[in-house]
Amino acid sequence: MHSRIFLAVGLIATSGLTLANNEIKAVKVSGASHPSLAGELPTGTLTLDRETLASMPASNLTEVLDTVGGLQASQLYGTNGSEASLDLLGFGAGANQNTLILLNGRRLSNIDLASPFLSGIPLAAIERIEILPGAGAALYGNGAVGGVINIVTRRRYDNSAGLEVNGGSYGSLGGSGYATGHQGSLSGAVAMSTLDSDGYRDNNEVRNHSAFADVRYQQDGIEAYFTANGEKQELGLPGGRSEAQFRN
Structure with a gap:
């Protein structure tokens, strides 16, 4: 049995540099897994908030996503929005391999490259939907060449x-x-x-x-x-x- 211990030590050198009041400002590097970071998403991100979702004449999540320009939702093998193929930037038959679907920042796309199940997520439970076109593998891993769709549920529900x-x-x-x-x-x-x-x-x-x-x-x-x-x-x-x- 082999054991490994990893230690990280950080050192800040300020030779010849004076900071006002000796304060170092915080720097955030994140893929917006928290609502407070939603405003810091990459340029080109489209966010569908609660008000936008409520104003749409859609009965399920697939119909909502199909209204977004540059995003095509094809119901090839299911109905009622189930097993829809979501295609960002026109990957066609390879859409499921290149468009990553997240639920609260966690991977919802299937590892076997099949279409994810979306009909079970009610619109009433969604706080916002973040759509990031373009390669997002640096933040979210493989399967995000065409882009990422992050479905964020509400932090607190009304009655x-x-x-x-x-x-x-x-x-x-x-x-x-x-x-x-x-x-x-x-x-x-x-x-x-x-x-x-x-x-x-x-x-x-x-x-x-x-x-x-x-x-x-x-x-x-x-x-x-x-x-x-x-x-x-x-x-x-x-x-x-x-x-x-x-x-x-």
Whole structure:
């Protein structure tokens, strides 16, 4: 067994340099994992705040992101905003390998390069969305050649709730609901959504179920949070269409 100990020692030399009142100003180098640093993001960053999100006629996160110029959200293998391919700067089929999705500064993109699950994150739980076009690997690691999308949930939730039920042709029936609230130093949000549809082709049915939970604790300069997001989807793939089906 080998053990290693790493020690770092810093030394500031001020030979021939006089600082006013002997004060050294703080220098922040960060990828904006905290709301107070949101104003220090790189030039060209687009931030969608709470007011902007509330004014959009969108029902899910994918529809919000699809309105941003230079960002394309393609729903190739899912519905209801699930498994959408987010493409910054036009990488096409390689979008999932070059656009990094973060949730509160933590990697949400799958390591197998599949599309991330976004339908489980309710808009009511989002404080802001930071979109950084261009290479961001220096701050966030691999998979950020095209850019980074950081979804930041709220630090403190208000007391609110919402319920939505929808239906349509081909046996489509779904719904979603959420509840947020706070009590003392604790606040949180829970949300669930579901969608069942037979699809417009044979073997094209979809069953999508998602859940989201976010718990926050703030007191005396201490802040902690726990966020969980899960989704299950069953999607039938009917295969290629014949020439007669194309003409029809």
